[in-house]
Amino acid sequence: MYNVAFVEDEKCVAQKGCRLCIMFCPEADCIRLDTRKMKAFVVVDRCKGCELCVVVCNAAKHQAILMAPVNGATGEIMLDKQKAEAAALGQAYQG
Ligand code: SF4
Numbered sequence: 001m002y003n004v005a006f007v008e009d010e011k012c013v014a015q016k017g018c019r020l021c022i023m024f025c026p027e028a029d030c031i032r033l034d035t036r037k038m039k040a041f042v043v044v045d046r047c048k049g050c051e052l053c054v055v056v057c058n059a060a061k062h063q064a065i066l067m068a069p070v071n072g073a074t075g076e077i078m079l080d081k082q083k084a085e086a087a088a089l090g091q092a093y094q095g
């Protein structure tokens, strides 16, 4: 079990042009823009849990990213049901 970043769609303002987390994440292709929803999302198996994205998102007062434990064996994020479903959708979308 380790922590990964997770974007809460309802708080993310990527549709207004924010790309801070995408620009600051040190891992290549780790946070991407979902161009259908216009929200940032985290590619779970690339995230190293450094929390830099949380820092920059909070610094901009959006507070849209939280850290959540993920099951290393299954890749399942331990969020409440609704957020876990959203995460699963995000992963499916990334293909
Ligand atoms: S920094 Fe926060 S508000 Fe901006 S795109 Fe990333 S998650 Fe969304």
Ligand code: SF4
Residues within 6 Å of the ligand: 004, 005, 024, 025, 026, 027, 030, 031, 042, 046, 047, 048, 049, 050, 051, 052, 053, 054
């Ligand atoms: S925790 Fe670090 S590696 Fe993971 S998405 Fe955020 S900035 Fe990228």
